[in-house]
Amino acid sequence: MNTMINLINNHRSVRHFEDKPLSEEQIQMIVTSAQAASTSSFIQAYSIIGVTDEAKKKKLAELAGNQSFVETCGHFFVFCADLHRHKVVSEMEGINLTESIESTEKFMVGLIDAALAAQNAALSAESMGLGICYVGGIRNNLHGICEVLKTPEHVIPLFGLAVGYPARENEQKPRLPYHHIYHENEYEQSPNQYKVELEEYNKTISAYYHERTSGKRADTWTEQMSHMFEKKKRMYMKDFVQEKGLDRV
Structure with a gap:
């Protein structure tokens, strides 16, 4: 066992944070660590939106299922699958890339790239003594989330990452054998x-x-x-993803 393995195996979600924002240096380190993650064929099909505006954080907390820690954490990151920049690439290079951008394969690339980047970000934060909690609740109302974050076509917010100084830590849940x-x-x-x-x-x-x-x-x-x-949840997702110009082909 080494320090990194101990850090990984000691993970638990934190939902109670001190009223203390992250420093700019901490934010940059977390994002830089996220960018160091592997990415399929160097596509880098994701973006991270850091939310500092108090009104926006409050709205996101409400849309995510009234999860108050989204509003009170030290910094809230939203990880997005992002093929928007590749649409810009197609314009710059004068090549029609629409069919590829809107394929299920590239949508999966965006999902995987974002997840890998987020886990690097989480480990970076935890290595600094910070606590984290993933927030899938933002998918409860993606139309509302996209309106708050002003995301363009071919960009889909996937989940949030609440980061901050732990005020209280939960016990670690036992995983499957x-x-x-x-x-x-x-x-x-x-x-x-x-x-x-x-x-x-x-x-x-x-x-x-x-x-x-x-x-x-x-x-x-x-x-x-x-x-x-048994409870059908977020059944609008396929239609929403296609509305945003992804997973169409």
Whole structure:
């Protein structure tokens, strides 16, 4: 175990922050670290929007499901899949790149590039003693988010990253068992094996919630997932993505 592995394995989401903004140097370091992440074929199909305006942060917190820490964190970053600059490239080079820009493949490149950059940003922030929390809630109302952030066509906000000085840290949630995530040579497809491992994981998660809430909660992971997937959520997404000029081909 080295310092970096310890940092990675010690991750937990932070949703309570001190009333203290990040310095410009910290912000630049986090963004520079994000840019150091791998990017498919050097396409760099993402952008990061830092939100400092108090009114905008308040609106984003509301649109993300009234998550107050979005408004009170030290700095709020929004990671976007971005093929807008490649539309500009097509104009500069006099080549029609629309079909490629609007393909499902390039949309996936944007998603992956943004996710890789964000994880670098998160690790950079945590290495400075800061806390972070990813915020997928911004996808609850992307029309509203895009209006606040003034994003052009071919740009889609994917998730936020709240960063700040932790006022309180949560306990770390136990992850799925190693052998349930890692498959060697081929995908393990035995339903019985899956069920055995998930039953064991259910016991772990139930005990975690029982201890964390002093017995007020003891639900299992499979219960959580079944309830979550049962509720149809953000079903407008495909239409929205295509409205923004991506995933059309």
